[in-house]
Amino acid sequence: MPIDYIPILAFLIFALMFAVGTIAMSSIVGTKKTTPEKMMPYECGVDPIGSARRRFPVKFFIIAVLFIIFDIEAVFLYPWAVIFKDLKVFGFIEMGIFILILFVGLIYAWKKGALEWE
Amino acid sequence: MDLAIPSIDIASLGPELILSIAAILVLMVSVFLPKERKDPACYLSLLGILFALASSVTLWGKPKYAFNNMIYVDNFGLFFNMVVLITAGIAILMSINYLKEEGMSHGEFFALILFATVGMMFMAIGSNLITIFLGLETMSISIYVLAGFLRERDRSNESALKYLLLGAFSSAFLLYGIAFIYGATGTTDLKGISVFLSEATYLNDPMLLAGTGLLLVGFGFKIAAVPFHMWTPDVYEGAPTSVTAFMSVGVKAAAFAAFVRVFSYSLWNLQPDWVLLMWILAVLTMTLGNIAAIAQTNIKRMLAYSSIAHAGYIMVGMVASSELGISSILFYMLAYAFMNLGAFGVIIVFERKGEKNLDIEDYSGMGFKYPALALLMSIFLFSLAGIPPTAGFVGKFYIFGAAVKEGYIWLAIIGVMNSLVSVYYYLRVTVVMYMNEPVKEFTGITWSPSMVIALIIAVIGTLLIGILPSPYLDLAKQSILLMM
Amino acid sequence: MTAFFFFPIAIVVLISASLVIFFRNPVHSALSLLLTFFSLAGLYILLNAQFVAAIQVIVYAGAIMVLFLFVIMLLNLDKVKKERERHPLQKAFGILIASLLLVVLGSVIASGILYGTKGIYTVEKVAAIGNTKAIAGLLFTDWILPFEITSILLLAAIVGAIVLSKKEL
Numbered sequence A: 001m002p003i004d005y006i007p008i009l010a011f012l013i014f015a016l017m018f019a020v021g022t023i024a025m026s027s028i029v030g031t032k033k034t035t036p037e038k039m040m041p042y043e044c045g046v047d048p049i050g051s052a053r054r055r056f057p058v059k060f061f062i063i064a065v066l067f068i069i070f071d072i073e074a075v076f077l078y079p080w081a082v083i084f085k086d087l088k089v090f091g092f093i094e095m096g097i098f099i100l101i102l103f104v105g106l107i108y109a110w111k112k113g114a115l116e117w118e
Numbered sequence B: 001m002d003l004a005i006p007s008i009d010i011a012s013l014g015p016e017l018i019l020s021i022a023a024i025l026v027l028m029v030s031v032f033l034p035k036e037r038k039d040p041a042c043y044l045s046l047l048g049i050l051f052a053l054a055s056s057v058t059l060w061g062k063p064k065y066a067f068n069n070m071i072y073v074d075n076f077g078l079f080f081n082m083v084v085l086i087t088a089g090i091a092i093l094m095s096i097n098y099l100k101e102e103g104m105s106h107g108e109f110f111a112l113i114l115f116a117t118v119g120m121m122f123m124a125i126g127s128n129l130i131t132i133f134l135g136l137e138t139m140s141i142s143i144y145v146l147a148g149f150l151r152e153r154d155r156s157n158e159s160a161l162k163y164l165l166l167g168a169f170s171s172a173f174l175l176y177g178i179a180f181i182y183g184a185t186g187t188t189d190l191k192g193i194s195v196f197l198s199e200a201t202y203l204n205d206p207m208l209l210a211g212t213g214l215l216l217v218g219f220g221f222k223i224a225a226v227p228f229h230m231w232t233p234d235v236y237e238g239a240p241t242s243v244t245a246f247m248s249v250g251v252k253a254a255a256f257a258a259f260v261r262v263f264s265y266s267l268w269n270l271q272p273d274w275v276l277l278m279w280i281l282a283v284l285t286m287t288l289g290n291i292a293a294i295a296q297t298n299i300k301r302m303l304a305y306s307s308i309a310h311a312g313y314i315m316v317g318m319v320a321s322s323e324l325g326i327s328s329i330l331f332y333m334l335a336y337a338f339m340n341l342g343a344f345g346v347i348i349v350f351e352r353k354g355e356k357n358l359d360i361e362d363y364s365g366m367g368f369k370y371p372a373l374a375l376l377m378s379i380f381l382f383s384l385a386g387i388p389p390t391a392g393f394v395g396k397f398y399i400f401g402a403a404v405k406e407g408y409i410w411l412a413i414i415g416v417m418n419s420l421v422s423v424y425y426y427l428r429v430t431v432v433m434y435m436n437e438p439v440k441e442f443t444g445i446t447w448s449p450s451m452v453i454a455l456i457i458a459v460i461g462t463l464l465i466g467i468l469p470s471p472y473l474d475l476a477k478q479s480i481l482l483m484m
Numbered sequence C: 001m002t003a004f005f006f007f008p009i010a011i012v013v014l015i016s017a018s019l020v021i022f023f024r025n026p027v028h029s030a031l032s033l034l035l036t037f038f039s040l041a042g043l044y045i046l047l048n049a050q051f052v053a054a055i056q057v058i059v060y061a062g063a064i065m066v067l068f069l070f071v072i073m074l075l076n077l078d079k080v081k082k083e084r085e086r087h088p089l090q091k092a093f094g095i096l097i098a099s100l101l102l103v104v105l106g107s108v109i110a111s112g113i114l115y116g117t118k119g120i121y122t123v124e125k126v127a128a129i130g131n132t133k134a135i136a137g138l139l140f141t142d143w144i145l146p147f148e149i150t151s152i153l154l155l156a157a158i159v160g161a162i163v164l165s166k167k168e169l
Helices: A002-029 A059-111 B010-032 B039-059 B075-101 B105-123 B129-147 B154-185 B190-199 B206-222 B231-236 B241-266 B268-294 B299-320 B323-350 B371-384 B389-405 B409-435 B450-465 B469-481 C002-022 C024-045 C052-075 C088-111 C123-128 C130-138 C144-165
Strands: B064-066 B071-073
Touching: A002 B071, A059 B010, A059 C144, B010 B064, B010 B071, B010 B075, B010 B105, B010 C144, B039 B323, B064 B469, B064 C024, B071 B075, B071 B105, B071 B206, B071 B231, B075 B241, B075 B323, B075 B450, B075 B469, B075 C088, B105 B129, B105 B268, B105 B389, B105 C144, B129 B154, B129 B469, B129 C144, B154 B190, B154 B231, B154 B389, B154 C052, B190 B241, B190 B268, B190 C024, B206 B268, B231 B241, B231 B299, B231 C130, B241 B268, B241 B299, B268 B299, B268 C088, B299 B323, B299 B389, B299 B409, B323 B389, B323 B450, B323 B469, B323 C052, B323 C144, B371 B450, B389 B409, B389 B450, B450 B469, C002 C024, C024 C052, C052 C130, C123 C130
Parallel strands: none
Antiparallel strands: B064 B071
């Protein structure tokens, strides 16, 4: 029932108010004295060199795509976990086939070195 | 909670199962064997296709629903199964040497072709909109990647990106249509929809009509019907030539299989609503495809527009949608598979690494230097133009005949006029090959054994169907007997 | 009761979805998209589709957002400032078509009558069984074939992603 989710909504609203509130408070109450040092991006005290906007290597992309695919696999596991006692051996076999096929994908990705951070 | 464990009828899933296992084996072979030994991957995939073909033959003539009505293994679906399997087989034979020359001979290519074929087969036998959609996505994702398989080529990347962006967009249309149909009828089962519509008293439900329209857009994109064709020339030109051959036939066949099943059977009670739309689309598709093809200088682009025109001819059969109309679609699809694959095969033989020899001008004088190749090209182009005694002629004859019989005389006349226009640009290539002096030195061609086999199959298919059409027509007629 | 929650959430969805298009900075667009995904999950909950809402958060707001941000970083869109040359009629034509589609689909949905046969799962029945369990009971019995086809689809996607983006194949 949707009504059960009201605490989550309340929590979200409270979190939002807290985040907005603290930022608003600090900008209202705090003093504003800007110096060049203060406006610099913080890099553990070392002066930053060049722009922070650099191109990400493509390997991030492979990892993200693989993450989505195995995330979807996990999404299928949730409803299965709820019901696998009722499905008995049948459920075990059908999920076995599903996971096996994706496991082939994992072996492929692994052997191709897509999981390595070269 | 009590659960009824469904009955599992593995046998009716035979061809798809065999091909999926073959695809997985190909993938594993290409990973675990050393890089130099790529041959087992393509042999294995060809073997898988042969077994899947054999399995399709054994299922012939025994139509039955399986997996809780998710698939309906009837002759219609099996016929299209065979067409896409033959297409995949020929495309693989054509790819072997092509990929070696391009330096991209990897086992994944064959695995992706097999995955795409599995998707196409699920589209052909799917009797639920969800099965059809999943088949379509499996096919599309594999083809997006195949189109960009030559990663170092800019055009190949462009082709993959354009196809992906527009393809994702069209999938959204299709899904939206499925959602509307589900809302209007309460089911995604094709048989359930047709039962609901035959009992419904109120067929003007806007949601139903909107759903039908959106499905038309989704399928229209996959078969490259005007005005959803914009991607076709760029994608076909940029993709590796053997992939272009595969997608121009396979995707079209699978999409038409699902298109016909959904529109001519499931949504048949709405036929008065969609037939006029289909009529207009067919005319636009034929005319625009043919006229644009005249202006092309690149042979792959020309064949891309020609494939748009052919989608228009097949849509004429859908407008007729009688028994003769549907069986002529099947017949045409078979004929189109051989002649179009053959034409692309000749292009692959003549093409040189780095997209050379792809302009029609490059074919000047080919008739004297490579008579066999020029002869083959002429046969395939004559067939595409619909000149007897080739398969293309018989196919067009039956399609336009079906349209006339159903009273769509103007449509048939426009179709015939379009065929006449198309003769001009097909024949122009032949004229260039035989009448013009070579514009430059020929760089030599390579006849690889696999390519020779593929071309022989294609030319035998084109001529045999053209000279002795009746057994194939009977086959097509048999295929639609026990539909739904 | 439902309307009390529906309208605020729907307004947030519409505004954040429009902002995805109107923001100039792609990262801002992506964050706005994140808000859209979250509020959509809220709408799903109002529709009694709790499982779908959870998936919406896990897959869309989680995995797909990560991919979006990575791709934005990968492309480094900041440097692409040049406006693409457009045909002057292109924009007008696009607006025309889009508004036509909006009117057609909007009127279809606004008609609001569903003629189809209703299924056996009413809100009360689903609540009695449990939302996830009801979905699972169908997915793993009647819909087993589509479920298994999904794994083939995902496998093809894995191969595709690696083929296209791996440096050495």
